[in-house]
Structures are given as structure tokens and as C-alpha cells.
Amino acid sequence: MDTSQNTALLRALTELPGPLPARGVIHVVIRHTDRFTVVGNDLAQHPGLSTTAVGFAVRIQSLPQGTEVGIKALAARFPEGEKLIAAALRELETHGYLQRARTRLPNGRIVTRTVFCNQPAALLRPRAAAAPPQLPPAARPITTHAQASEPTVKPEASPEPDPQPEPTPDPPAPLAAPPQAAAPPFVRLVPPPTAPKPPRPPLPRPRELTPELERISTALLSDLRHHAPQFTLSEEHVRELVPGVAAWLERDTHPDTIRHTLTTNAPEPVNYPYQFVKHRLTVLLPPPLPGAHDLTPPPARRNPVTPFQTCDGCERAFRAPTPGHCRDCRTEDEQQAAAA
Numbered sequence: 001m002d003t004s005q006n007t008a009l010l011r012a013l014t015e016l017p018g019p020l021p022a023r024g025v026i027h028v029v030i031r032h033t034d035r036f037t038v039v040g041n042d043l044a045q046h047p048g049l050s051t052t053a054v055g056f057a058v059r060i061q062s063l064p065q066g067t068e069v070g071i072k073a074l075a076a077r078f079p080e081g082e083k084l085i086a087a088a089l090r091e092l093e094t095h096g097y098l099q100r101a102r103t104r105l106p107n108g109r110i111v112t113r114t115v116f117c118n119q120p121a122a123l124l125r126p127r128a129a130a131a132p133p134q135l136p137p138a139a140r141p142i143t144t145h146a147q148a149s150e151p152t153v154k155p156e157a158s159p160e161p162d163p164q165p166e167p168t169p170d171p172p173a174p175l176a177a178p179p180q181a182a183a184p185p186f187v188r189l190v191p192p193p194t195a196p197k198p199p200r201p202p203l204p205r206p207r208e209l210t211p212e213l214e215r216i217s218t219a220l221l222s223d224l225r226h227h228a229p230q231f232t233l234s235e236e237h238v239r240e241l242v243p244g245v246a247a248w249l250e251r252d253t254h255p256d257t258i259r260h261t262l263t264t265n266a267p268e269p270v271n272y273p274y275q276f277v278k279h280r281l282t283v284l285l286p287p288p289l290p291g292a293h294d295l296t297p298p299p300a301r302r303n304p305v306t307p308f309q310t311c312d313g314c315e316r317a318f319r320a321p322t323p324g325h326c327r328d329c330r331t332e333d334e335q336q337a338a339a340a
Helices: 007-014 051-062 071-077 082-094 120-124 145-149 211-222 235-250 255-263 273-283 327-339
Strands: 098-104 110-116 308-310 317-319
Touching: 051 082, 051 110, 071 082, 082 098, 211 235, 211 255, 235 255, 235 273, 255 273
Parallel strands: none
Antiparallel strands: 098 110, 308 317
């Protein structure tokens, strides 16, 4: 069975200008107007990347900001397996196109953040120097061919004067080169490590640190090492963290809930248990419980209903806010009054 031919592609091939190569690829280029991604030749023709790595780099570059590009997320979307995807991502990391770093969120959770750069070599370029100022055409000296060829030292005059040559017109002055635009300054995409960091929020404190809250908070902090040995706190650190635990207890938080929040999903190892516990007590502080009046639903709004009334003249039922006559009886009374 013969292979079906793409007649539209063959018709476009006949419309290409100029002679076509006898062999090799022939490009039919149609300009994109929407839904396209610019891919540089340094990535598409990279000699050190495999075809799989280049393909995944183009895939990642075409995805919108914030899309999950982990190994499992890519394996669920594309037919390649996790091992092949992991090898391709390692290739991109080796050549600087991809970087994966673990970052701690404000709520204490640690996530993996992926950063992709389409031109990693451009990040290493030094800051471009500003171009020298260009003189205006009126102030720029014009050097003709005759002036350029004139020697600096005049030769001695010969005893016999040479015949004067015919004057030749000076060649036109060379056109001034267009002023070159200054290269854009180097912009650092990553903030320097010495950038000032925002101040950390203070440790929460209760409205009133009663002896009972202080006793329970001290016992809870001292008992953390029985549940997780890496959370061994000194006596001084326990005294400093007592107000934070008391603020949680004041908001009707159970001690088991506080212990579970402080010790669950902790990194291995916990190098600074005091800073870790202080951070979680500050960032994960629950809101106060609502009062009884806050949970009361608002009263249902009902549309007022006009009651039924009995007409004093014809005993007919009609709707009216007050007793009286119906519309027909009121019309008859008005007609009789007008006739009289």
C-alpha cells in the first residue's frame, strides 16, 4: 500500500524561490503569529546534549510559569519513563540550563524549586562597557584620500620643477557610520548573598502568662526530646520559648497538636532545634477560636406578605394592608359620588 502524500506540502515546495538542494533537508518556513516559543540554536544544536535532553528543554521552555516540571510530573504527561526523564534533567543541570534547589516556604514546608534559563552562557558575561560618545557630523573631522596619502615630511625640492599635473576633483567624503547603540547593562537575575533580609517576626506571646500556662508550656518543651531526640533544648532555650507555647495554649490548642506540629516533617538532621521550634511557633500560630456569636447564622430575610381582607361592601376577599373596600366597590362609590 503506497504512502499517502501531503499535497499541501508538495504545493508549498514548488513555490519556494531559487534552486533547491538536491539532497538534505529543505525548510518550508511559515511565520508564527501566536502560540510559539523562541528556541536558540545554542540549545537546539548543542553538541553535548542528547536529543532527549534537548526535547525536554524545549518542552519546559514552552510551559507557562509555575507549571510542575518534576520527574513524576513530566512522566505523567509524556510517554518517556522516569529514568530517561531523570537522565535528561541531569544533562540540563550539568550544562547550566536547569537548576533545582530546595526552598523553605513561609509555613515551614520544604519544596523543590526549578529554575530554567534558555541562555546560561549569557549569565556569565561581564557587564558591557558604555560606548564612547559619537561626535556630530559637523564636528567630526573629514579626512580625504589626498590628505591621508600626504607624507608628514616634505621632500626636498628638485632643481628642475616638474610639470604641474591637472587638478583632479577630491573624492567624496566617506559617509559617517551610524551611531552604535550602547549595549544594555548587565542585569543580575539572582540577588547577591549580601542583600538585606527582611526582619523575622517576633515570637508570639499570650495576653497573660499565668502560672498554669507557664507550667504546661515548660513541661511540653522539655518533653520534646522523648518523642524526637533531635529536639533536645537547653534550659535557657526552654524559658525563651515558653511564651510562644503559651500563646498556642491560650488559643485552645491541645498539647498533642502542638507537639505534632513542632516535630513532624522536620529536616534531617535538625542542626538548630531552638531556631526551628521558634520558627514554627511563630509562622504556624493558629488563629483564635471564634465565639458563639460569630458562628450564629444571620437571620433569614423574608419578603413581607400582604394579608387578606374582607370587603365591607361585597364580602369579597382581597389583599390590602388595612380593612376596607375592594377595588370594584371603590370604583362604584367614586362613580356615584361623581354622578351626584
